[in-house]
Amino acid sequence: KRTIGTMSILLETTFGDLVLDLDIKGSPSLSKNILKLAKARYYTNTLLYNVLPGKYCQMGDPKGDGTGGCSIYGLIDAYQSVDTSVERGRQQPPDVTKSQRRFLQSQGRQLSSNELNQKGVVIAMEMGNVPHTIGSQFLITLSENNGLSDLAYGNSVTGAEGKKSNNSVRYFSLGTVAEDTQNILSKLNRAYCDDDGRPFADIRIQRALVIHDPFEEDPAGMDDLLRSRGVTVDTSNNNKIGDENLTEGYPLAPRSPKYDKPPEEGVSTRIQADDTTLFATAGWDETQEFEDEDEEDEATRQKRLEIQEKQEEEWRKKQATSQAVMLEMLGDLPSAEIKAPENVLFxxxxxxxxxxxxxxxxxxRFDSSAKAEIIRDPDIGASLQYAFVEFSTNESCNEAYLKMNNALVDDRRIRVDFSQSVAKVWSKYQKQYRQGDRSGGIDRGFADGGRGRGGGGGRGR
Structure with missing residues (x-):
C-alpha cells in the first residue's frame, strides 16, 4: 500500500510511474502552484526536454525547449484575457507570455548543499537563473553528487565561449521522489541524448495526477480554466492507481485533454522512447559508478573524466543560452544570439x-583612433570610475588588454577586461525601431524601454 505524505502527485511517464511528495511546509506557494497546474492537466504529454545522465532531468515546459511554461495564475489570466471559444476553434491555447502573472516570486525553502547532492530531489526552477521567474518547469536529480551544490554555493560557472560568471544558481525545494518502483530515474541515466540534452527518443509525462490536495480552495477562475482546457471530472468508478482504487483521500481523476503533444510544443517530434532506445549501460550509470577510484586503470579513469567534462560543458552552454533567451524575453537583450563587440575594453x-x-x-599607443567613454552619474556628472574604450581592430584591442591590465594611471592601478556590454548595440536597435526599420532582429513594443547590460566579464583565455 502507498503511504501518502503531506501531499503528493503521480507522474505517469513513458517508462512508468513516479510518485512525488511535495514540500508543502517549506515551499507552500510553489507546491500549490505545481499541484494546481497538475489539476489543470498542464503537464499532459509534455517532454522531458533536457536529460543529463548522472545529474538531473528537466521537464514541465509545454513548448519543449525550456523557454515556455507559466504559473497557474498566469495560465488562468491568459485564458481569461481571450475569447476562449475562438481559441478552441483554432486549437491553440492563449499566449501566456502576455500575462503579468506568468511567474511566481522566488519564495520557498532554498535547498542546502547536502540536499542538492541527493538523488530524487524535486526542484523549482528559475528560468535562466533570473530571479522571480518560477513557472511550471522543474527538475529532478538523477544521482547523488550531481554537481548542483557546486553551482548553488559560490563556485564560478563558465558559460558559453569561456566567459565566467560568479552568480550562483538558486534551487528551491519542491519535494522528493517518494516512489520509483519501476526504476525510472535509473532508466533516465541511460538515455541517449543529443548535444542539447534532448533525448533522441521522446520521453514524456503522459499525465500528472493529483493524489492528495491539502489546498481546498482553488485559485479564482479555476473552474473556467478547466472547462476551457477540456478537463472534465470522471464520475466512473474505474479510476485506479496501480492496484488501488481511488477511494477516500483520492479525488476522482479528471479526464485529460486528448492530444499526443501540447499545442504549444514547438520542437520536432521524435520516436517514442522505450527500453530499446536506452543504452544498456553508460559510463555515468549508477550501476557502473566507480566505488573505488584507486582501482581504476588509466583508460577507465580517462573515459570517466572525459564523460564528466563533456557533461559539464554541455550544461554550461545550455545554461548560458537559457539565460540569454530569458533576458531577451524580459527586454534586457535585443536578441538571444547577440554578442558583445570584441573590439571594446572595460x-x-x-x-x-x-x-x-x-x-x-x-x-x-595601441590605436590612434581609440575612443574612450567614462561613465558618469547622470545627475551630478561625477565619474563612476569605470569606462569603455573602443578600438578600430580586434588586434589592437587584444594588445591593449595584454599590456594595460594593472597599469598605473593617475596613481591608480586600473583593471582591464573584455567588455560584455551590449549598450551600444541596444542603441542601434532602438534607433532602427523608432525609425520603423525592424529588420535588425527586434520587434517588440517595449524596445524603447530596453536597457544595456554594462560591466566587464572574463573572456576565455
Missing amino acids: VCKLNPVTTDEDLELIFA
Whole structure:
C-alpha cells in the first residue's frame, strides 16, 4: 500500500510511474502552484526536454525547449484575457507570455548543499537563473553528487565561449521522489541524448495526477480554466492507481485533454522512447559508478573524466543560452544570439580625476583612433570610475588588454577586461525601431524601454 505524505502527485511517464511528495511546509506557494497546474492537466504529454545522465532531468515546459511554461495564475489570466471559444476553434491555447502573472516570486525553502547532492530531489526552477521567474518547469536529480551544490554555493560557472560568471544558481525545494518502483530515474541515466540534452527518443509525462490536495480552495477562475482546457471530472468508478482504487483521500481523476503533444510544443517530434532506445549501460550509470577510484586503470579513469567534462560543458552552454533567451524575453537583450563587440575594453578602478581625453591619449599607443567613454552619474556628472574604450581592430584591442591590465594611471592601478556590454548595440536597435526599420532582429513594443547590460566579464583565455 502507498503511504501518502503531506501531499503528493503521480507522474505517469513513458517508462512508468513516479510518485512525488511535495514540500508543502517549506515551499507552500510553489507546491500549490505545481499541484494546481497538475489539476489543470498542464503537464499532459509534455517532454522531458533536457536529460543529463548522472545529474538531473528537466521537464514541465509545454513548448519543449525550456523557454515556455507559466504559473497557474498566469495560465488562468491568459485564458481569461481571450475569447476562449475562438481559441478552441483554432486549437491553440492563449499566449501566456502576455500575462503579468506568468511567474511566481522566488519564495520557498532554498535547498542546502547536502540536499542538492541527493538523488530524487524535486526542484523549482528559475528560468535562466533570473530571479522571480518560477513557472511550471522543474527538475529532478538523477544521482547523488550531481554537481548542483557546486553551482548553488559560490563556485564560478563558465558559460558559453569561456566567459565566467560568479552568480550562483538558486534551487528551491519542491519535494522528493517518494516512489520509483519501476526504476525510472535509473532508466533516465541511460538515455541517449543529443548535444542539447534532448533525448533522441521522446520521453514524456503522459499525465500528472493529483493524489492528495491539502489546498481546498482553488485559485479564482479555476473552474473556467478547466472547462476551457477540456478537463472534465470522471464520475466512473474505474479510476485506479496501480492496484488501488481511488477511494477516500483520492479525488476522482479528471479526464485529460486528448492530444499526443501540447499545442504549444514547438520542437520536432521524435520516436517514442522505450527500453530499446536506452543504452544498456553508460559510463555515468549508477550501476557502473566507480566505488573505488584507486582501482581504476588509466583508460577507465580517462573515459570517466572525459564523460564528466563533456557533461559539464554541455550544461554550461545550455545554461548560458537559457539565460540569454530569458533576458531577451524580459527586454534586457535585443536578441538571444547577440554578442558583445570584441573590439571594446572595460576599464575600472579609475581615478575620479581621469578624463576621456586622458584615456584616449594613453590607449592611442595601441590605436590612434581609440575612443574612450567614462561613465558618469547622470545627475551630478561625477565619474563612476569605470569606462569603455573602443578600438578600430580586434588586434589592437587584444594588445591593449595584454599590456594595460594593472597599469598605473593617475596613481591608480586600473583593471582591464573584455567588455560584455551590449549598450551600444541596444542603441542601434532602438534607433532602427523608432525609425520603423525592424529588420535588425527586434520587434517588440517595449524596445524603447530596453536597457544595456554594462560591466566587464572574463573572456576565455
